[in-house]
Amino acid sequence: MEAGETGTRTYLGVPLYRPRVAFFEFSSCEGCQLQILNNESTLLDFLSLVDVVNFREAMTGGSDDYEIAFVEGSITRDDEVKRLKKIRKKAKTLVALGSCACFGGVNQLKNRFKDINKAKKEVYGRHPIDSEPVRTLEDIVKVDLKIYGCPVKKEEVEKIALHIAIGKSIVFPKYPVCMECKRNENICLFELGEPCLGPVTRAGCDSWCPNSRAGCWGCRGPADEPNMEQMKKIMEEYGFSEETIMDRLECFGGFSSLMGKGNTK
């Protein structure tokens, strides 16, 4: 089937449009892209819905003619800025894939250091590299869609691709992880004496971490109108230090715009 054209795949008799998509990565672990390749049982179905023209992790070569760009990673160097702008120009739709692209991700932890050289020295020692404070994709270009998570949940990415193909709107949960956690019948981690950011973090991961008895680290960023002030009070009440709270809130960068703001309503 010709890529980028209405293909032979149909849904209820209606031919589906098969968009040309490309995957790119910037500063990241590439784990999000790996998630997509991970699901062998559904990979072929996924690939029949979209026409992947560029995916370094999965193919060699690649074309510059694409409509949707899935971009993973945060921006930490000048050449990355240029590359990202080029991608933006070519893509009709630019999707930030994963928490690094959306919030800076774990990489943005280095922004905590007032002097970036200190961080560089700590990490790279006597082999310095070019590295600037971390920026998100949105700090540089317009982002059309954000897919949260560190890593992203493959089911969610597949659903998004499917909805693009059949023309269904894309919606993310606005409520926090606790709702999914209760659905999964977990014992609340606070009752087990563990901290958890579930009450303020956007759902959609199906309470991935609490399902394995580990507290949420907020990788998907804040839910709509999170009650940060109450979250901090709860952490204190259950005996967790300010440092424990901050470590979690700062880990992926999703909460950085809310830090110190307390109540966001």
Add this chain to the structure above:
Amino acid sequence: MIFRTFEKQELKKLFEILAAHNRIIGPVETGRDRDGRPVYAFADVTDYDDVELKYSITKLPAKRFFLPFKEDLSTFRIENDTWQKEISYNVDRPLIFFGLHPCDINALNKLDKVLLHSVYPMPYYAAKRENMFIVGMDCIPQPYCFCRSMGSDTALHGFDMFITDLGSRYFVEILSNTAFNFLKNIKTSEPGEDDHVLYMKVVAKRNNEFTRHVDTTDLTKILDMEFQSEVWKEWGDKCLSCGTCSSVCPTCYCYGVDETVDIDLKGARKTKMLHSCNLIDFAEVAGGHNFRPGRENRLKYRYYHKHRGFVEAFEESLCVGCGRCGESCLADITVPEVIDSIRGSGRNK
């Protein structure tokens, strides 16, 4: 009503007779909390020794067996340009509940009013509810229970048999034929005068053990009067809009419906998922307008549904006073405290 008494070892026999051909749901211990207290849940049980008859309360109510958090309402098989719809009520055999407390039985009775006896009964609920056998069990009031204030501390109907521990033996109330026939398989006797005296003593002792109360006098009117009370704002500031209260509530039944298409385009499904009026998108409609913006609004309407709207429709509140919501709320928002504060808010002005 028919009463019987039986020796304690007979209960195991009864369980085994029931378990031989049926699926039994009973209270089991699933872990310990950080203070070493047991955590209980309703789960499938096949071995009598796993049943924790002296359980305090389960974290989640039994509703997941008749109002699952997630349930397919219909599935579709798609072939070329045609499709085939399939509907299943998702129940393949009767359910036996072994050891439900009065609050949870009363919760079922309240759900029946909406989901069974209303103009549009919900077949997915009805199919499960009508194939249910319930063995009720008396309980020990916990510090957070206020069922007595809600009139839910005893169950008058909605069970097949109800067992009360008299100390030396069990006392049983029989409400159904099925229960009567099952009980023929174990040794029971007619209660004597001494059993009646003992039963009343046990009940009186339990009545004295309730420590949590809430005054519901004129509550529907007071809620109307205090609609603009500042107190709602104070509770709203604490609320995380997390939905936990509805998830753990035995009487909350609100849901949303999700339509999904399988990635291979060969199937699709309509899935019902329990929701909560405290969640930010509960009253959001197409186009993005939200009829319940603000946490205090949503929290307030939760109380208005339970303690005002439902009372006006059914002459009873949609709360059995089990205390689960307050116990699970990380922000410590409890029904008795919220109601007390509303009753008191006039006084503070």
